[in-house]
Amino acid sequence: MVIAVPREAGVDEKRVALTNDGVKVLVGEGYDILVRSEAGYGAAVGNTTYEQAGARVVAEAEPLVEVADLTLCVEFDPAVVAKLKRGSALMGFLNPLGNLEAMGELAAKDISAFSMELVPRISRAQAMDALSSMSTVAGYKSVVLAAAQIPKFFPMLMTAAGSIPPARVLIIGAGVAGLQAIATARRLGAVVEAFDVRPSVKEQVESLGGKFVDWGLSAEEAEDSGGYAKEVAGDTHSRELKVIGERVPKCDVVIATALIPGKRAPILITEEMVRGMVRGSVIVDLAAVGGGNCELTKPGEVIDFHGVTIIGSLDLASSMSVHSSRMYSKNITAFVKSMTKDGVLNIDLEDEVVAGSLVTHGGRIVHAPTRIALEQGETS
């Protein structure tokens, strides 16, 4: 079976879906790997490196995904659908709810499309959990970016030229990215407070030396059965805004990561709060993918609002291309390997992980929310 690794479509996208390490593993499983020339440049994987690992590097002009039984990508490019071989498979961050039309086309072409963000978060699938990998990268990078941006030190420093107080960092949303941000900010010497709707993360925050803002929400109110946060609304939401509002102006850095799966990210930082911040402060809004936790955030942009820098960049993982590609490639490889039987991809719908991550299969859209959204879209 042929696996294709195209170059990512996004201009700023430096990641690649499969690195040389991954190539080695999959070649070992019996696959033929085709890699588009220079696909790995952004991630510092050269063509020769790929070749040494056992892949065939395919020049720009030659067909690639057109001949592949399985196409791997990081971010999904809807334009690729037209080129895919009928009945082949596709794997990557498909963002199905954001690409409804393309999903329909995939189904129409009888393509088995796996969306990495849908891999269920069960213990066995941890090695395939690309969302966690990318969140880890983003959480780390968000703090490094903030430190590079802010005109202040993070650590406390007592010097002959006076004592520098430590930076105060507020982390909103202590999920995978938030926890990594806590750890990184603490490493750099900042005083870290973290805020979340799920009270169960208190212990986790403290296990990293952070301080948890306890505002007395119960687990039932905040958490769904899968451990994800529920949307908070009404009274609770305004209470939340009040708690955050009290803290934001006292902070030098705010890292916002609050997301609710399948919904717009909650607005947790208002314009008024930002106005209350000291000049030079920095907000990194990792929730920009979901519209942003700060109402001023412009996804994909860095803006200056009254001296406060609001970073809404979407390419944090891409900016760490070497390691984020490596992790993503590991995730993909583990996934493909788990489905491989005698050198071919064996799509076993009984398998919770396979079934959970499939969007289209056998000519149909099998991912319920996507199907519902598509149907609603058609009727409206």
Next chain:
Amino acid sequence: MVIAVPREAGVDEKRVALTNDGVKVLVGEGYDILVRSEAGYGAAVGNTTYEQAGARVVAEAEPLVEVADLTLCVEFDPAVVAKLKRGSALMGFLNPLGNLEAMGELAAKDISAFSMELVPRISRAQAMDALSSMSTVAGYKSVVLAAAQIPKFFPMLMTAAGSIPPARVLIIGAGVAGLQAIATARRLGAVVEAFDVRPSVKEQVESLGGKFVDWGLSAEEAEDSGGYAKEVAGDTHSRELKVIGERVPKCDVVIATALIPGKRAPILITEEMVRGMVRGSVIVDLAAVGGGNCELTKPGEVIDFHGVTIIGSLDLASSMSVHSSRMYSKNITAFVKSMTKDGVLNIDLEDEVVAGSLVTHGGRIVHAPTRIALEQGETS
């Protein structure tokens, strides 16, 4: 006596010579402080903050340095000399050897010009040592910048998506900036090696958890009486290049800080070494002020050389304007305070610190190297 704080001339210069804290102290000493409107914006000190501290904010149109008995600046702007009051004083990083002509003019106008980089590094003067303050800032920021730039993690990470090895950081020159860089890189979890000509810093490097590259140079060969490094040449220099050359290609990040007072910075990283580095690696050349330790460095610029980013920025201290201004202001304040007698500046040439940092005084150039350089310039 009137002290003037003009706005810095450099476009990218965000620092200010005196912050509100400094104003308070000097007002307490009996000075009148005039601050140019918006001079502190870059350092997040607003006009009102200055006023509250006891300064008078002077609008753009009004005279400022023209009426001052002492003018404070961070970076020296030769254009200001013409405006200074005859017989008044000036204090800041004057870079006398780089501004020979202006020094002559200052002498001609009978101005007492104190250059902060000349403050002798004796124990008593540590509070006035602005060079150390700015090196501290630069050392910290260099690592943060490198971390923000490099497409990799600094810390080691063992995750379900594979193990990420720690970044390997080489620090060349373990002076004030170098040590701070070691500390910061270690905080972020990198494996740090440091290199210096002065063997006495070995213990210091190790006291920060770094590994010292011991290449067997004796203290006499390497160090002058003041604890500064001597220029190494000939055989020793080529040995040095060999030692560095072996390490650079294995590193993810190189922070170069090697400077020799009054000379061009030594070339320690050759083009060949850079070619040997892995794509995505980063070199931060803090010695760019002295021409750079890397032969490819373009002072003031960030360049990409075969996938390796070489940061030659000169504005690291300025990019940390809030805290660097605060430290600089502390240094200046301590200096002025030490010279103040009954509310006026009392220039006591007996005082080692005063005498050491004066460039021009009483109509003459009193700083020997400057005078010699000027005389040589005139004769040639």
Next chain:
Amino acid sequence: MIDAWRGAVYVGTAILFIVALKLMNSPKTARLGNLLAALGMTGAVGVTLDYELIEPVNLIAIIFACAVGAIVGFFMAKRVQMTAMPQMVALFNGLGGGAVALVALIEFMHGGANMGALITTALSTVVGAISFSGSMIAFAKLQELMPGKPVVFPGLKVLNLLLLGGMAALTVLVVGTEMMPAYLALLAVSTVVGIMFVLPIGGADMPVVISLLNSLTGVAAGLAGFILANTALLIGGGLVGASGLILTLQMCKAMNRSLENVVFGALSGKAGESGTSISSGTGGTVRSYSPEDAAIVFAGADSVAIVPGYGMAVAQAQHVVKELADRLQAMGVDVKYAIHPVAGRMPGHMNVLLAEADVPYDQLYDLEDINPQLPETDVALIIGANDVTNPAARYDKGSPIYGMPILDVDKAKTCMVCKRSMNPGYAGIDNELYGLPNTVMLFGDAKATITKLIQALNDL
């Protein structure tokens, strides 16, 4: 031999005994201690007799008896299997008690003693006989010559009271009348009391009983010392009597029981299982160690793998864990950290903490690297990790963690788990590891427990 000379040797023996017991406090010196005690004993035996004054018959008897005792004792002790040690101890102890009773018997036969000596003789007979028969029962139970379970029958209480009453009466009779039949009756009744004392005790309580009997034999020997006015006996016996009692109490304490409870528990029907053994949720018995016990395990280890988990993070124990590793390394132990990819609650959680504690990177091993090494590792020390060590992940398809690779800590020679309770971790499931025979638990908060462990290592 001059008496003063002999006295000096006896005192020397006594001192050797004391030093020996002191040396037994630490595993490093314990063996030397035992040797010293044996040396002291040899000395005492050597000087006891004035050989030139002994009748030839007696001399031959002595030589014969000594030879038989020594040879049989030596081979029994050498041949016995490690697992049969406890019953050996019981047996030897009983023989000691028997010897006391016999010595007392001869002394009684000699007659001509004053009141005080008579009382002492009667007492040492009683104690010696009880120790003898009790130990024999203990031996029989452990050797499985009879059921190991507590033997209780109705009327046992009444019988015991009667026996005790009889013993008291007979003692008075013996002292008052010096009649041989009374004496023999006393001997018999005491023997029965010993049997009745041990019969109702069983299982995990046996070691305590043996220790108690051991102490009794010491007391009996001391009493014999009074009769014979012999210092060596007096001091040796007294020493064993006292230290044996202390030891017994400590053993009870380690089991969270009182001595009364152990001895009379079965009688009054409220015998509990030993406190240290909890049955684990997944079957198997859980053994709990104190930090002192754990320290001894480490003292004998060459290689240790430290497995940190979320609990280490919660306890913020990373610094003490590093200290422990340093301590072990200073002892020459090879220490590695085994980092599971999902230990903790975020990717790289353990790395952050261990880096903070300055653990060198080259001591960190990931799953693939450490697993092949674990079977050769002496001790796997698991600190607040749970799911990542759960063997169910290997085979139990129903388990939520099925399929997750785990650290093969169960394959290490000893697997020591430090956590606060038997509570599950993130996945909410029990861990069968805790019930495995090579696993011991070190219950308590990770930081506090590891601190105590370091202290115990220092005290060793």
Next chain:
Amino acid sequence: MIDAWRGAVYVGTAILFIVALKLMNSPKTARLGNLLAALGMTGAVGVTLDYELIEPVNLIAIIFACAVGAIVGFFMAKRVQMTAMPQMVALFNGLGGGAVALVALIEFMHGGANMGALITTALSTVVGAISFSGSMIAFAKLQELMPGKPVVFPGLKVLNLLLLGGMAALTVLVVGTEMMPAYLALLAVSTVVGIMFVLPIGGADMPVVISLLNSLTGVAAGLAGFILANTALLIGGGLVGASGLILTLQMCKAMNRSLENVVFGALSGKAGESGTSISSGTGGTVRSYSPEDAAIVFAGADSVAIVPGYGMAVAQAQHVVKELADRLQAMGVDVKYAIHPVAGRMPGHMNVLLAEADVPYDQLYDLEDINPQLPETDVALIIGANDVTNPAARYDKGSPIYGMPILDVDKAKTCMVCKRSMNPGYAGIDNELYGLPNTVMLFGDAKATITKLIQALNDL
């Protein structure tokens, strides 16, 4: 009183003495120990006499003597100044020795003793008399009734040899002839020997000598116990003789001297100054503490300021320092870190390290904040800092660090400095702080020393 009864009390007393000495091992229980010893003594004294059997004259004499001794002793001990304690101990010790000599004298006068008893009597006379006169000289020296320096004169060696020879000869004479004059001569010569023994010793070695004399008195009392066949004396004396000797040796060890060197040093002319007292480069005597000593200081402290410096960084001691602080806080001590702006070798050096060790920021105080608090601080613990604590910066215009603000650690009640040697720091100058009377040095690598200190705190 029945003898057995009395014997029991004596044994009880002996046990109380032993327990008391044991309790003296820790400052927390030492006072109780002393009380127990006093209690034991009271008991022993109480049961010694069968009052009904004593002649009225003797009874009156006893009552009189006891009353005088007790009252005078009590008030002397209560009144004496804390600084005069050592000479008090010497005095009381001498009196004890004197008492032994007197007891022996009376026994000799009684006469009718066998050879063994005679030898013992002669010995206890000799030892008691030496102890008496030696202690009196020690007392006189310490009380400055005579020069405290070693008194050495030519021919002292020869004289001593003669005296010792005489003593031996007289002892033989006394035992052989039982003549009173010979006995009195022996008493006299022994007294002179005691004087000659102590005369050449002086200064810092005095405590060692007193301890040695103390041990001697114990031996003398034990010998008297032999003469009088009294267990209390025997055990009490033996105990003091042995423990006194050990103590003496330990004191020598703490001073890095051998006992021979202390005792015969002056005689042979190679007397060194005491090892613990080095004269600091800037004058003043430097006192060195062991970690155990230091632990006791901390046990009595309410507030501690930790002053880290470059040495802490070199030793990478930040983690153990944090542990020490935790330990102290758990004891209820208020702990603050005093961070000098230029401590270490780079700005913020201490911050980096302490953050790594997880020291909370709010425990860090900079110079301006901590200096006003230092005079109220019980202990300033300086760990590898030097220049930043050098008082010369305040006034010595010639010093390279003149004008640098320093931490006012010299104003703390106790200033404890942990560094490896008397070597200077960055500025290359001596630090007069180390010679101040409220400063003690804790020599050694910071990490190793602080680790030991924590251990000592745990053992307390």
Next chain:
Amino acid sequence: MLAVFVGVEVISKVPPTLHTPLMSATNAIHGVIIVGALIVLAKAHGPIEIAIGIGAVIFAMLNVVGGFVVTDRMLEMFSTKKRPKK
């Protein structure tokens, strides 16, 4: 009495793992009764006394020799794993 006291003092802080060997060692120590047995056997008169005496000596000897050897074997376990210190 002193012996008792010393016994208490010496034992009071033994790590639990050493309880069994310690018990075994004290067990061997109370074999000092061999001294008593020897004394009575040495002065025993008539066959009955001698027989009993022989029994006493055998018992005691078993106790002593067996006790020490067993203890030693137990303790072997702790020391077999010898390794170079650093």
Next chain:
Amino acid sequence: MLAVFVGVEVISKVPPTLHTPLMSATNAIHGVIIVGALIVLAKAHGPIEIAIGIGAVIFAMLNVVGGFVVTDRMLEMFSTKKRPKK
């Protein structure tokens, strides 16, 4: 002999700061010579013996009482700084 042994055992690990109080305490303990002094004084005959005996008792008593009181005062120093434990 046992006493000597116990003496060694009991003393061997005393922190140096306690050396002086400990010396002082043992100093008081050898005041047990009071017991001997009392015995000889009780059976003393004639004025000379009584006088010497009185001297012995006074000396010994001074030793005992003074010794204990001085020790106690020394030890007071360690315990004055009482403070609430956490």
